[in-house]
Amino acid sequence: MRPYHSILVFLFFAISSALAGMKSYDDARQLADTDLHHALVQTMSMQQCDVITPDTIANYRANLSIIALRDSAYLSYSLRGEIEGRCSMAAIWHISDQRLSAVLSLLAAFWAISSVFLFRRKVKRLPLPTMMEMPVDDPEALTLGGLRYSSADSHFYDACGRTVHLTPMQHQLLTMFFTTPSHELSRLSITETLWPKKPDATETLHTLVRRLKTVLATCSTLTISADRGRSYRLDDV
Numbered sequence: 001m002r003p004y005h006s007i008l009v010f011l012f013f014a015i016s017s018a019l020a021g022m023k024s025y026d027d028a029r030q031l032a033d034t035d036l037h038h039a040l041v042q043t044m045s046m047q048q049c050d051v052i053t054p055d056t057i058a059n060y061r062a063n064l065s066i067i068a069l070r071d072s073a074y075l076s077y078s079l080r081g082e083i084e085g086r087c088s089m090a091a092i093w094h095i096s097d098q099r100l101s102a103v104l105s106l107l108a109a110f111w112a113i114s115s116v117f118l119f120r121r122k123v124k125r126l127p128l129p130t131m132m133e134m135p136v137d138d139p140e141a142l143t144l145g146g147l148r149y150s151s152a153d154s155h156f157y158d159a160c161g162r163t164v165h166l167t168p169m170q171h172q173l174l175t176m177f178f179t180t181p182s183h184e185l186s187r188l189s190i191t192e193t194l195w196p197k198k199p200d201a202t203e204t205l206h207t208l209v210r211r212l213k214t215v216l217a218t219c220s221t222l223t224i225s226a227d228r229g230r231s232y233r234l235d236d237v
Helices: 003-046 054-062 089-095 099-125 168-179 187-194 202-219
Strands: 074-077 083-086 142-144 147-150 155-157 184-186 222-227 231-236
Touching: 003 054, 003 083, 003 089, 003 099, 054 074, 142 168, 147 168, 168 187, 168 202, 168 231, 184 187, 187 202, 187 231, 202 222
Parallel strands: none
Antiparallel strands: 074 083, 142 147, 147 155, 184 231, 222 231
16 A cells, blocks of 8 residues: 555545544534524523522523533623523533544544554665665776766765765766866867856856855865866866
8 A cells, every 4th residue: 555545545535534523523513503593492481580689590501401511601782672592602612423424434443553552663765775886887987086986877976986966066076077188178168068048157156156066075085176267177185
C-alpha cells in the first residue's frame, strides 16, 4: 500500500467520526429542545404569572424527563419577551450517543499509528542509497587538487569518490578550469561564455568565483586566484 492510500483511509475514518459525532449531537439537541419545551409548558401552566422565581426553576427542572439536563437547564427571557428553556452544549453532548464516533476515532488513531510503524519498518529494510562514485572505466578523468572530473558523466568527485554538488554556473566554470590545460581563464572568456548577453558581468563573476572558492575549500585543496581581475587561475595549494 502506498503512503497516500494510508492517508486516504485515515481521512475516511476521521471524517466519518466527525460526521457521526455531529449527527448524534444534532439528534440529542432536538431531543433536548423538545424536552425543554414540554417542561416549560408544564411549569408555566402550574403558576399564575410569568415571573420567574426560584420555585419556577425548581419546578421546571423537576418536569424535565431527561435527568441529565436537570442540573444545567435554565430559563431565560428572549428578545421578544418570551420565556425560553435552555441548556448548555456540554449537557447536550453528555446525552448524545457518541459511541460510533468514538469507535471510528479509535480506528483512525490505530490506523495512523500502525501505518507509521509499518512504513518506518519498511524504510529501515530498504537498502541505503549508494553513493554516486567515480566511474572506474574513465581513462579520460581529470584530477587536480584531490578533485576529479569525469568526462563520462560530467560530474566532479572528491578524493573519497563522493559527488561534489555544484550549481549549474559553478559546474560550468569549474569545468572550464579543468578542461583548460593551463587552468587559467581570462575574465573576458568567462563572461562571454557564461553571460554572453550581459553587457557587464564583472560583479556577477566575482560573486560566482567567491562562492565556488567556498565549495572547493570543503572538498579539495584547490583555490582560485585572480590576476588584477583580468584573469583567474585554478591553483592547488
